[in-house]
Amino acid sequence: MWDNLIYALLQTFDPIIKFVEQGGPILGVIACVGTVMWWYIIERVWYFRRDYPGESTQAIQQWRKRQETNSWNAQQIRQAMISRNDEKLNHSTIVIRAIILLCPLLGLLGTVTGMIDVFDVMAASSGIDTKSMSSSVSRAIIPTMAGMIAAIFGIFGNMYIQRQIDHLSAVFEGSLATIDRPKKRINLPSP
Numbered sequence: 001m002w003d004n005l006i007y008a009l010l011q012t013f014d015p016i017i018k019f020v021e022q023g024g025p026i027l028g029v030i031a032c033v034g035t036v037m038w039w040y041i042i043e044r045v046w047y048f049r050r051d052y053p054g055e056s057t058q059a060i061q062q063w064r065k066r067q068e069t070n071s072w073n074a075q076q077i078r079q080a081m082i083s084r085n086d087e088k089l090n091h092s093t094i095v096i097r098a099i100i101l102l103c104p105l106l107g108l109l110g111t112v113t114g115m116i117d118v119f120d121v122m123a124a125s126s127g128i129d130t131k132s133m134s135s136s137v138s139r140a141i142i143p144t145m146a147g148m149i150a151a152i153f154g155i156f157g158n159m160y161i162q163r164q165i166d167h168l169s170a171v172f173e174g175s176l177a178t179i180d181r182p183k184k185r186i187n188l189p190s191p
Contacts, residue, residue, distance in 0.1 A: 023142035026110030034150040037099040040092050041157040060175045069178040085172050089165045100154040107147020114140020
């Protein structure tokens with residue numbers, strides 16, 4: 001039974017394993033970096049949906065409990081609250097953008113290492129062995145393609161996150177409206 005399961009898993013992952021072997025060791029690095037990138041993207045989406053609503057509601061309630069919201073001190077507190085909110089929303093987005101920029105560069109590194117293999121094959125066979133040369137060229141092109149694909153999908157994920165950040169930030173800032181509360185009138189006894 002276990003042998004059949006292992007055999008079925010190997011059959012399922014066989015095309016992926018062959019693809020990684022064709023692309024060389026840089027392809028594994030691109031896969032790891034892409035996985036880290038998507039980990040951060042999923043973490044941000046999780047935060048926006050699970051933790052952020054409670055945190056923002058608590059901050060908004062804290063602002064609304066204030067007696068005055070128009071003084072210079074109150075405006076400084078409001079700006080600090082908005083700044084902290086933006087910092088929480090943008091946490092780790094710089095890492096996502098850095099990885100998006102890194103993926104194509106890793107693909108180009110794979111291209112360079114693959115082209116070195118092409119030149120080695122040409123030097124060893126005096127340029128006659130076209131079959132070995134073509135496999136080395138494909139080995140050079142696959143990491144470039146993988147790096148570009150990882151970057152493109154990362155860009156889509158980052159765009160979604162940025163739209164969410166812009167929306168949530170605008171809603172939060174709008175919720176911290178400056179309201180003039182009427183001052184309590186003190187009725188003094190007449191003389």
